[in-house]
Amino acid sequence: MIQTRGERTFTVFSAVVMILLTIFAFLPFLLIVIASFTDETTLIRNGYSFFPEHTSLEAYLYIKSAAYTFVRAYGVSFAVTILGTGFGLLITSMLAYPMSRRDFKYHNVLAFIVFFTMLFSGGIVPSYIMWTQYFHIKNTLLALILPNLLSNGFNVLLVRNYFKNNVPLEIIEAAQIDGASELRTFFRIMLPLSMPVMATVGMFMGLAYWNDWINALYFVSKPQLYGIQNLLMQLMSNIQFLNSGQASSVLGAEAVQLPSTAVRMAMAVLGIVPVLLVLPFMQKYLTRGVVIGAVKG
């Protein structure tokens, strides 16, 4: 396609604007990465800066020295993410499969039951009371996993749509004529044929679990059960507390123990690293996933 002069100008213009926007999206990350490598006194004296006077590895060395807390929080985050995503995907696809089978008597009933949860909810108060008063999940690892397990009906419908649109009923019928049971059909045929949607939904779920801090806010008061996000939050509220002026009288000597600004930034950086690792996969599946999701079933 030959471009006219006006078009070429527009292409250049687009490229320039896109570069600027991408830099704009990246700058805040750059600032905290640099801050995490900035010497603490420089941070206090000169503030956050893209060009710090003195750099230092102190924050990361501090994290290494206090490894126990950080490793535990990282461990909690990873455990919750892996367990939650694993069980979530399994149960989601197991529910989506019967919903996708047009020859299954109750497929529409199931779809409605799932769909209605997207329209109306009892609100957080009844849920909170149910989970704490009747299921007693407060201060357990389950509190970080259960309330988000099938986080929303959207994922189930997304998988259902994929099953329905991409795996023809004839394949299933053929397998069953050959004597495969429903379970076998599901695990041996449906799932292997549906890896793209599993990857997409798995990524959505994994990110949601990795980034979740609200469940711990509601259900967890033991710092031992804090994941990386809640540990960060705790450090944040400590600064607020120190800034508020109430701290000096209460804390005294303990205040010295609080990690420095650079350490908080270093921890934020460590919290983002796993997200950066999934980013290329995310990019690959996202367009497809979003488009599949937008197709109503």
Add this chain to the structure above:
Amino acid sequence: MTAKPKSKPLKKTLPLLILAAPGLLYFIINSYFPMFGVFIAFKDVNYAKGIFGSDWIGLKNFTFLFQTSDAWIMTRNTLLYNLVFIALGTIVSIIIAILMSELLSRMYSKLFMTGLILPNLISMVVLSLLVFAFLNADSGFVNHSILRPLGIPEINWYSEPKYWPYLLVLIQIWKTAGYGSIIYFASIAGIDKSIYESAKIDGAGKLKQIRLITLPLLKPTIIVLVLMSMGRIFNSDFGLFYQVPMNSGALYSTTQTIDTYVYRALMQLNDIGMSAAAGLYQSLVGFALVVTVNAIVKKVNPENALF
């Protein structure tokens, strides 16, 4: 449906029901049980008497709620923020999608897309730290490296409510616009290239092509996405309004939304009845909005209706 074979219908449905059972059970427990809990909004909850044993007080929780100034502030904030987010978010997303689709190489557009969706993937906690790095009074980037060198008096961002409407809008757009542009980008990619070719032959420049081809063809997508977000206009992102302003009491007049109010009434004020009332108010209005919006979508474009 055709006539069903009479023999062994259970043998056919039972395995599928078993597969569906765990997920079904989960939705019943996690989503349906709490729906019956809405009666809490009409009770004077007393843990000693138990939820079921607590006294009924009719609409008192609602009367109290709507007598406070909180009810007005949180309703106004929730609605206005969402309206601005929807309007501005849509415009910025479309602009990004159009610019991105103009890039000649697919590799570059992929690279930019990867960069632009990153903000959407981080947690609100990390986001609040980013914001803190820019805005904190003592060492924040804005006060220290922008305002001070310019000789402008430094601003105590976390205690000045008047700046937060702009800050929250900027933060929200920064976080979501790249992600939001994906679906528009996909729609533009689906437009038949020959339409542009013939427009070009007729002498239409780029801007004219965008105005006369791209935007009209995007219109159905835009309408549906906007209407769908209208259905959620009574909901707000708890993290954005709680975590990012660091739950600062001085900022409540411009940062309080229904979601943050429900959290505070439940966990900090321990006012379960009021909190449940606010939650039910949100659920009911939200439900009514979704149903109404769906009816509108159905009118506009039956293909895209949710149900």
